[in-house]
């Protein structure tokens with residue numbers, strides 16, 4: 372069974388939990404799309420979060436596609452999403468509903484209740500309330516979940532807690548990669564071990580970037596491919612001597628932006644609001 376498919380199709384309304392980004396106008400946007408949700412019922416079109424549109428026409432959601440409105444089935448599943456600390460919404464899902472171990476994908480969905488982190492600026496709070504008049508807005512998460520209990524489905528499983536070791540491993544591997552790409556070629560060539568490590572790392576990163584671009588379909592795979600391409604450019608930079616620094620610029624810029632964003636999010640009272648420069652389009656259609 373997958374995270375959001377694999378179980379038997381469901382009938383009736385299923386209540387799930389999800390998160391949204393909030394834009395300046397108060398509209399709620401999914402994390403991987405700039406199309407907002409309507410107040411009241413939304414009907415999904417085939418717009419998988421990966422943006423891939425290479426399939427035959429099908430009912431939405433289809434087990435073979437990633438389309439449909441997503442909702443986590445349990446608080447435990449939802450808690451792995453970092454954005455849940457800012458915005459949570461209880462959504463009712465109906466019509467074609469496919470369930471998996473972590474939650475559901477649905478044809479129709481409606482936002483019943485919205486919890487905003489108390490750090491939310493009051494003007495944002497007011498705009499969200501104005502945009503979604505049929506949803507109740509909470510500043511107390513527990514109260515929202517008590518008044519809007521999530522549906523309990525047999526197919527949901529509690530994911531084990533994040534362990535520290537894999538994260539630490541990733542940090543060490545990342546630091547090793549960045550170090551390899553900083554060594555001058557003369558150093559790399561000096562010892563077979565370093566040279567082999569560099570060759571293997573470069574080939575592995577190149578393969579990873581290609582796979583992310585061509586083979587992967589998970590949400591955010593394009594963004595991951597761009598980051599991986601940046602790492603690849605960083606790794607081959609030593610071959611070009613001092614001009615190789617040009618190849619390191621994209622990743623350096625990315626690291627600075629990410630670090631800046633992270634530091635900003637540590638500021639007390641932080642609440643992320645997306646800029647909206649023009650009129651937003653909507654995610655689904657009205658039924």
Ligand SMILES: [Zn+2]
Nearest residue numbers: 417436437438
């Ligand atoms: Zn689809």
Ligand SMILES: [Zn+2]
Nearest residue numbers: 417418423424
């Ligand atoms: Zn499609």
